[in-house]
Structures are given as C-alpha cells and as structure tokens.
Amino acid sequence: MGFWDTITDLVEAATPWATAHAEAPAKDLPEETTAETTKEEESTKAETETAAAEEPAAEEEPAAEEEAEEEAEEEEEEEEEEEPVDPKEELEEECRNSKQCSPAKHHFDECVERVTSAESEGGAKEDCVEEFFHLAHCATQCAAPKLWSVLK
Numbered sequence: 001m002g003f004w005d006t007i008t009d010l011v012e013a014a015t016p017w018a019t020a021h022a023e024a025p026a027k028d029l030p031e032e033t034t035a036e037t038t039k040e041e042e043s044t045k046a047e048t049e050t051a052a053a054e055e056p057a058a059e060e061e062p063a064a065e066e067e068a069e070e071e072a073e074e075e076e077e078e079e080e081e082e083e084p085v086d087p088k089e090e091l092e093e094e095c096r097n098s099k100q101c102s103p104a105k106h107h108f109d110e111c112v113e114r115v116t117s118a119e120s121e122g123g124a125k126e127d128c129v130e131e132f133f134h135l136a137h138c139a140t141q142c143a144a145p146k147l148w149s150v151l152k
Helices: 003-014 031-054 061-081 087-096 102-121 129-151
Strands: none
Touching (some): 087 129
16 A cells, blocks of 8 residues: 555545445345355354343343333423423514514514505515514514523
C-alpha cells in the first residue's frame, strides 16, 4: 500500500458523504454455504442448550420477565399521559386577542375578509402574509416576557 493509497483511505473514511455499501443476502445459497450455516447453527444451538442446563432457575425467569414487561408498559403509559403542554402557544393566543395586538389582528381580519370575498367573485390577487407576520410578531413580543416567567 502506497503513500497515496493511505491518504485516499483516510479521506474516504473522514468524509461525511461517504456511503456504506452492504450486500443483500443471497436468496439461493450454494450447498457449501448451507453446510457452513448448518454447522454454525448447530454450534449455537449446543451453546444455548449448555447455558440452559447450567441455569437451574429457568422456570422462574418467565414470570420475572412478564412482570418486567408489565412494569415497562405501565411506565410507557404514564409517559404518554404526562406529555407536557407548550405554554408558548397558549400565551400567544391570549396575546393575539389582547388589547396590545388588536390593531394587527384588525388588519389581518380585514385582509382575510377581502381575500375570501375576492376568491368567491373570481380570484384573489393578494394574500395576507404581511398582515399575518405583523400579528405573529406582536403576539410573540407580548408572550415572550410571560413565557420566561412561566419557564423559570
């Protein structure tokens, strides 16, 4: 292996865009491979039987495993039930409807009415993106101090 081969290998290993190639398992295995696989399976099976013979409390394990599974399921259910609610959304909704953001909300509502009436008459030539961003900015500015007090 030459100097440039070493550098090339290092670059290929370090690049994030390098792709890993894996071979798909062969569907039709030749007889030699089948024989090798059978020998491996037999040795694995023998090891498993030896390990099972060495453990005298094998009958007690299924009950312990079932209890562990039940406990894990209960913990998962508790985690699902305790999903936290994002206070930011609630605070921003309150701020959108507050006196502080009423001018921005008024402009947004008027724009929405204009656009929906224009769509029903033939086609709208405007959208309310700018008004929406003004309203969203106002709601965010209003909710930010309240949010920090809730999160602390």
